Amino acid sequence: MVALRRNRLSGYGGVESRRCDDGKGARAITTTVPGKGTATPAQADLLCAFANTLDVDVDAETKDALPDAAALTDWLRQGDLLDVDDQAGRRDLDLALTLRSGLREAMLRHSEGDHTSRVPDLDATATALPLRIVFDGTRPRLVPAVGGARGGLARLLVAVAEAQADETWVRMKLCLAGDCQLAFFDMSKNRSRHWCSMGVCGNRQKTLSYRARQRAKRP
Numbered sequence: 001m002v003a004l005r006r007n008r009l010s011g012y013g014g015v016e017s018r019r020c021d022d023g024k025g026a027r028a029i030t031t032t033v034p035g036k037g038t039a040t041p042a043q044a045d046l047l048c049a050f051a052n053t054l055d056v057d058v059d060a061e062t063k064d065a066l067p068d069a070a071a072l073t074d075w076l077r078q079g080d081l082l083d084v085d086d087q088a089g090r091r092d093l094d095l096a097l098t099l100r101s102g103l104r105e106a107m108l109r110h111s112e113g114d115h116t117s118r119v120p121d122l123d124a125t126a127t128a129l130p131l132r133i134v135f136d137g138t139r140p141r142l143v144p145a146v147g148g149a150r151g152g153l154a155r156l157l158v159a160v161a162e163a164q165a166d167e168t169w170v171r172m173k174l175c176l177a178g179d180c181q182l183a184f185f186d187m188s189k190n191r192s193r194h195w196c197s198m199g200v201c202g203n204r205q206k207t208l209s210y211r212a213r214q215r216a217k218r219p
């Protein structure tokens with residue numbers, strides 16, 4: 001677990017990136033270069049990387065890779081989501097944190113099998129990050145209707161819409177191990193995974209559950 005956490009990175013794009021777990025344990029943490037050996041869809045890589053800018057660790061200090069607007073600027077630029085001439089401001093950061101909260105909440109619901117409840121934080125940010133449809137190619141596509149940092153954040157909503165269209169949105173989940181809560185992409189056939197890694201969090205949670213049951217049986 002410790003080794004896993006030390007490798008957590010929060011970039012996206014043509015840089016080192018902590019990508020979604022593809023279900024093959026140790027291969028979960030890799031360097032992702034779009035188009036080269038990426039097992040998960042690009043939308044999942046992007047959305048999970050964004051969700052994982054918050055590194056929850058109940059045993060140590062929770063780390064937030066987006067503590068201020070400058071960090072958000074860097075993150076968006078690394079993912080080619082923001083021009084070098086643009087930068088994020090305080091309001092953009094507030095929007096980003098609300099969006100991240102909403103995405104993590106939605107991913108948690110997916111892990112719990114809840115696909116119907118509303119996620120107010122996602123609704124709130126969607127209002128502030130408008131999209132529009134363009135017909136400049138062979139098929140209509142969604143693009144941000146605003147520029148700058150808000151446009152970069154709106155690209156995350158485009159990724160959500162595309163993931164919904166190809167039915168991968170519900171496969172983006174949050175690990176149910178309380179001291180992990182890592183966003184991951186569930187590639188299992190029946191979309192049944194609850195943990196980012198069966199070999200780490202899954203086994204640990206099963207051991208904890210077993211011990212709890214044994215304790216409950218004692219007179």
Ligand SMILES: [Zn+2]
Binds near residue numbers: 181182
């Ligand atoms: Zn986990």
